[in-house]
Amino acid sequence: MPRKTLEIPRKIEWLSVLDHEGNLDKKLEPKIPAEDLRKLYKTMLNSRMFDERCFHMQRQGRIGTYGPTKGQEAASLGFAYAIGKDDWLVPSFRETAAMLWRGWEMDKILLWWAGNEAGASVAEGINDLPICVPVASQCQYGMGVAWGCKLRGKGQVCITFCGDGGTSEGDFHEAMNFAGVYQTPMVMVIQNNQWAISIPRESQTASQTIAQKAVAYGFDAFQVDGNDLLAVIVAAREAVEKARKGGGPTLIECITYRLGVHTTADDPKKYRSDDEVKEWEAKDPLPRLRDYLIKKGVLDEKGDQAVRDEIKAALDAATHKFEQYRHDQYEMFHHMFADMTPELQRQMAELKDYHEWKESGKKRQPSRVI
Amino acid sequence: MPQMTMVQALNLAMKEAMREDPNVMVMGEDVGQDEGVFRVTEGLLDEFGPDRCVDTPLAEAAIVGGAVGLCFMGFKPICEMQFDGFSMQAFHQTEGHVRRFRNRTRGRHTCPMVIRMPYGGGIRAIEHHSEAPEATYAHLAGLKVVLPSGPRNARALLRAAILDPDPVIFLEPKASYRAFREDVPETPETMEIGKAQIARTGKDVTLISYAATLRATLDAAEELEDEHDIDAEVIDVLSVAPLDSETINASIRKTGRAVVVHEAPRHCGVGAEIVARVVEESLLYLEAPIKRVTGFDTIIPFFANEMTYLPDAGRVIKATLETVRF
Incomplete structure (x- = not known):
């Protein structure tokens, strides 16, 4: 009956491949075809330019409150790159780069931020779920999708995203626990962007890392430089491969930083210093990837400009398409159930009658609608 | 069967x-x-x-x-x-x-x-x-x-x-x-969700209930007939969402009186919705105010005292008599 330290046979690895000064660990460098590298860069840049466009459109009142993704692009894009079309991607709400890679149309994403359900109606053929608002609640259905992937036995996997703040929610822990118990092919990604609105990472949990939380649920974890697309891809590929082979879940904590505001309704000057932001601006994933591509000879200044022009044209087209959209004010009644209930039919008729009455200059004698 | x-x-x-x-x-x-x-x-x-x-x-x-x-x-x-x-x-x-x-x-x-x-x-x-x-x-x-x-x-x-x-x-x-x-029939049977059922036909008053209190309500209906010569119709709601307004209103238009019975608390309970729908659609058919026999707006007592809280046939009978004799 000795007293001893227990050995917990789980590992948490730190991973960085390309640092912010451009130093590359050749041994760890993932093999990525040049064409894919260009496409990854284009997607990350597209995400960044889309983000800037959204920010300005919010300021102009053309969309609603917007949550920027600036600085966190690599931490979602790398995962989208590591999975196939048949796999699943369950976002939180700062995964625009991954969504663009998966084939989401920009006008659809704009519709979401402009307050239209059409922006959450995932296109056929894309195995993604829409943006999720209640923090960490998506971990539960992400776990369920992964569980379903296992039961279907077709080798599919599910990537689920959550933020550092979300790891304090019960839903995160319940989902992690179920994922461990049922050995679901789930890759649980934490975008640790250091801030949950105004609450810093240190105040969110006493754990030294978020990655280590996986140990409690019986599986392994990575903590990666989330602004290093190459490191994210290495970790994602390994976790996806393991999940596909029946090896169960992996937690991947991406160390990143929210360079922008929490949302356009937020003023981060109230809780964090400009110096801190500057420090992280130097670690921005986008120039890091561009410099890597240039060094590798798969991109040059001219090519970079051409990509920017292409994205700008696509953005203009998407913005135009988005602004042509007209919502049907009665559509809210149509999607409550497969068949509209009699009471909903009555309520829709009541609303239509009101609109007609209003259009008649409120002169027509109101009629009774049942 | x-x-x-x-x-x-x-x-x-x-x-x-x-x-x-x-x-x-x-x-x-x-x-x-x-x-x-x-x-x-x-x-x-x-x-x-x-x-x-x-x-x-x-x-x-x-x-x-x-x-x-x-x-x-x-x-x-x-x-x-x-x-x-x-x-x-x-x-x-x-x-x-x-x-x-x-x-x-x-x-x-x-x-x-x-x-x-x-x-x-x-x-x-x-x-x-x-x-x-x-x-x-x-x-x-x-x-x-x-x-x-x-x-x-x-x-x-x-x-x-x-x-x-x-x-x-x-x-x-x-x-x-x-x-x-x-x-229970040997072959599978389904019922349409959103439809109430007439559990007992009657002409003097409509008693509306569901779940476990339906039994107490049916017992009350028996006693009302035997002891008070009141012929109560009993509706089993079965689905509170969607709610079958049609069946409920049709019965009340026939009887002109109603008592709603459920064990959940009264405030904002399903009974309130039922009463509202009757008032909206059948007000002029009513001969008396509608009564509600429900759990109280308290937390259901620990079990030593739970039967005090749960509606029983006696409470349904008393409320029905008050409605019928209004």
Whole structure:
């Protein structure tokens, strides 16, 4: 009956491949075809330019409150790159780069931020779920999708995203626990962007890392430089491969930083210093990837400009398409159930009658609608 | 026709659905090896194996939230909440996702799942085991809320709930689980969700109830006839969302008087909605104010005193006499 330290046979690895000064660990460098590298860069840049466009459109009142993704692009894009079309991607709400890679149309994403359900109606053929608002609640259905992937036995996997703040929610822990118990092919990604609105990472949990939380649920974890697309891809590929082979879940904590505001309704000057932001601006994933591509000879200044022009044209087209959209004010009644209930039919008729009455200059004698 | 308790009838409905459709699965705490704390899931693990009758860890939100994800993979999960009170541990998943996905995604992603739970008081259970949350769920647009009252309709409604393309909260009156047996047809039977039934025809007054208090209401109707020469019609609501206004209003237009009976608290209870719909649609047919016989706006007492709280036939009779003699 000795007293001893227990050995917990789980590992948490730190991973960085390309640092912010451009130093590359050749041994760890993932093999990525040049064409894919260009496409990854284009997607990350597209995400960044889309983000800037959204920010300005919010300021102009053309969309609603917007949550920027600036600085966190690599931490979602790398995962989208590591999975196939048949796999699943369950976002939180700062995964625009991954969504663009998966084939989401920009006008659809704009519709979401402009307050239209059409922006959450995932296109056929894309195995993604829409943006999720209640923090960490998506971990539960992400776990369920992964569980379903296992039961279907077709080798599919599910990537689920959550933020550092979300790891304090019960839903995160319940989902992690179920994922461990049922050995679901789930890759649980934490975008640790250091801030949950105004609450810093240190105040969110006493754990030294978020990655280590996986140990409690019986599986392994990575903590990666989330602004290093190459490191994210290495970790994602390994976790996806393991999940596909029946090896169960992996937690991947991406160390990143929210360079922008929490949302356009937020003023981060109230809780964090400009110096801190500057420090992280130097670690921005986008120039890091561009410099890597240039060094590798798969991109040059001219090519970079051409990509920017292409994205700008696509953005203009998407913005135009988005602004042509007209919502049907009665559509809210149509999607409550497969068949509209009699009471909903009555309520829709009541609303239509009101609109007609209003259009008649409120002169027509109101009629009774049942 | 075999005679069955409600527990056996519910069990039969699940077995039938699971035999017919390999996508139907049951998940919850102690539903497998233990066959459910009320034995509603008896034999499911043996017949369908651990992937389709899943003993889960103890986390209601993960059962319900996980089921949402399973729906997207084409499964039709039946989630068991071990007790009504504990369903609140999954409330945010039910409110935040189960009821919203169809609307949120304009029909692209749906949740054809059932959340079953033992409902209500009357079995001398400890705190949090005797709750009547139907109004709480009925208030959440996007959910159907069904309460059977006997073995036969329990089997037919659970089958309908499993086949339904939308999420159904299925509240099983635990006081009725083994209280009586009924003939249950040998071949599968379904009932339309959203339709009430006339449990007893009458002409003097309409008594409206559901779940376990339907029995007390039917007993009251017998006594009203025998002792007071009052011929009461009794409506079994069966589904509080959608609510069958038509059947309720048609009966009240005939009788001109009504008493609504349920064990849940009165304030903002289903009775209030029923009264409102009658007032909106049949006011001029009413001969007397509508009475409500309900649980009180208190927390249901610990079991030593729960029968004081739960409506019994006597309270229904007194309220009916007041209505009829108004």
